[in-house]
Amino acid sequence: MNADDQRLIAPCLDGDSAAFGELVRRYQDRLYNTVYRLVENPDDALDVIQDAFLNAYQSLDGFKGDSLFFTWLYRIAVNTAISHRRKQRVLLSIDGDRNGASSLQPLDDSAFSRPGEALERAEQEQRIQHALSRLSPEHRAVLILKDMEGQKYEAMADILGVPVGTIRSRLHRARAELRGLLEKEEA
Amino acid sequence: MLTDRCRRLLTAYVDGELTARQQEAALRLLHASPEARELLRRMQQDATALRMLPRQRLDRDLSAPIVQLIAERRLQSGWRQRPRLDRQPNFPAWAGFSAAAAALLLVALGSYLYFSAAMEEGPEKKAVAKGETVLPVRPADKPIHDVRREQTALPKNERDGAVPVKPSDPESVPAPEVAQAPNEPGPGKTPDAAIVA
Numbered sequence: 001m002n003a004d005d006q007r008l009i010a011p012c013l014d015g016d017s018a019a020f021g022e023l024v025r026r027y028q029d030r031l032y033n034t035v036y037r038l039v040e041n042p043d044d045a046l047d048v049i050q051d052a053f054l055n056a057y058q059s060l061d062g063f064k065g066d067s068l069f070f071t072w073l074y075r076i077a078v079n080t081a082i083s084h085r086r087k088q089r090v091l092l093s094i095d096g097d098r099n100g101a102s103s104l105q106p107l108d109d110s111a112f113s114r115p116g117e118a119l120e121r122a123e124q125e126q127r128i129q130h131a132l133s134r135l136s137p138e139h140r141a142v143l144i145l146k147d148m149e150g151q152k153y154e155a156m157a158d159i160l161g162v163p164v165g166t167i168r169s170r171l172h173r174a175r176a177e178l179r180g181l182l183e184k185e186e187a
Numbered sequence: 188m189l190t191d192r193c194r195r196l197l198t199a200y201v202d203g204e205l206t207a208r209q210q211e212a213a214l215r216l217l218h219a220s221p222e223a224r225e226l227l228r229r230m231q232q233d234a235t236a237l238r239m240l241p242r243q244r245l246d247r248d249l250s251a252p253i254v255q256l257i258a259e260r261r262l263q264s265g266w267r268q269r270p271r272l273d274r275q276p277n278f279p280a281w282a283g284f285s286a287a288a289a290a291l292l293l294v295a296l297g298s299y300l301y302f303s304a305a306m307e308e309g310p311e312k313k314a315v316a317k318g319e320t321v322l323p324v325r326p327a328d329k330p331i332h333d334v335r336r337e338q339t340a341l342p343k344n345e346r347d348g349a350v351p352v353k354p355s356d357p358e359s360v361p362a363p364e365v366a367q368a369p370n371e372p373g374p375g376k377t378p379d380a381a382i383v384a
Contacts, residue, residue: 012264017257020264021250028249036243045243053253060264121239128236146202147237153204172198175230182233 005069012060020057027070028053031077037144038081039088040133048084052077067158075159078145082137131181139174146171189222197223201230 011019028049035052036045056076063072132140145151145159157164189197193216199205200213216223256262 015264017254017264020257021254024250024253025248029245032245033243037240042243046245046249049249050253050256053249054256054260054262057253057257057264058262124236125240128233128240132237143237147234148240148242153202168195168199168204171202172195175198175201175233176194178233179229 006065009060009063009069012057017057020053020060023069023073024053027073030070031074034074034144034149035077035081037132037148038078038137038140039085040129044084044088045081048081049077052080055080071155071158075161078141078159079161082141085137085140127182127185131178131185134181135174135177138170139177142167142170143174143178189220189226193220193223194226197227197230200227201234 005023008019008023012023031049031052032045035048036042039045039048052073056073059076063069132143135143141160142156145156151159153164153167156167160167162170196205196209196213196216199209205213217227
């Protein structure tokens with residue numbers, strides 16, 4: 001376990017919630033990106049992140065220190081997001097024009113000087129995002145963890161609480177399913 | 188047509204999670220199969236597209252609102268269930284080992300006694316359960332002789348299963364009661380002088 005995290009966890013267990021605030025500040029961005037991609041809505045992502053941190057605070061004594069604190073926290077957030085996604089009945093798409101509520105930030109400022117490339121990139125993003133949104137929560141989670149977060153099989157197994165073999169199978173099926181959806185759109 | 192195994196190998200190749208042996212197998216497959224090369228290209232394209240999705244960042248700090256919620260809801264961090272690792276145990280370590288050793292010894296002794304008793308009774312009990320006649324165990328110093336000859340030598344009523352009459356011990360049999368005539372002295376008694384006269 002990270003020594004810095006341990007120095008903050010110990011006072012939390014003694015009831016010091018201010019120390020937990022520091023942990024929130026440290027990991028909120030990393031969690032947000034994954035959760036956002038899982039639930040596809042900034043407001044829902046905020047709710048999920050908040051719930052995940054509150055759950056983590058209440059179950060802090062369950063953290064045994066045998067993995068990184070962030071991995072443990074990540075597991076709570078991903079599971080909360082997957083549960084949230086399962087409950088959703090309507091698939092939401094990213095709406096970058098939502099007034100005042102959007103947290104999206106452009107990745108490349110030069111997009112404004114090369115509108116053709118920017119448009120093509122935007123279209124590609126829309127296609128991949130649309131295909132991603134049609135995957136099951138479990139398949140979406142493994143693709144996000146692998147391709148967007150760069151996690152290894154073992155870390156993903158730890159985060160999702162399943163064996164490595166299951167991660168391997170899920171990724172295989174997720175990639176095949178994503179490919180099938182993209183081919184259908186291209187056709 | 189690529190087999191499922193080949194497709195899985197290519198997925199692991201895209202994931203960068205191949206062993207050296209699997210890497211060689213994947214390269215052989217890619218070298219030999221145009222279909223495999225096309226599938227790999229498409230999967231790598233998809234993975235790149237996912238990686239290129241803009242990274243979402245929060246435009247606010249959630250620490251203060253979350254700390255406030257913890258206070259408002261009076262949430263506990265689970266400190267009550269925290270293991271007291273800093274507390275010294277109340278008994279020495281050797282006491283625990285001794286207790287465990289004693290328990291093991293008791294179990295071993297009990298098992299030995301149980302199975303010893305079972306071995307002694309076991310063969311006879313099993314025979315009786317099957318309805319077989321159980322012969323007494325003959326001591327080693329006594330000669331072996333035919334039991335059937337013994338049985339034929341017995342009187343008929345005993346051979347037929349009547350309760351055998353053992354030769355009686357004279358001292359153990361009570362003396363029979365003899366009916367006495369009136370005025371006749373009992374055994375061991377002298378006659379009444381008045382009567383004789």
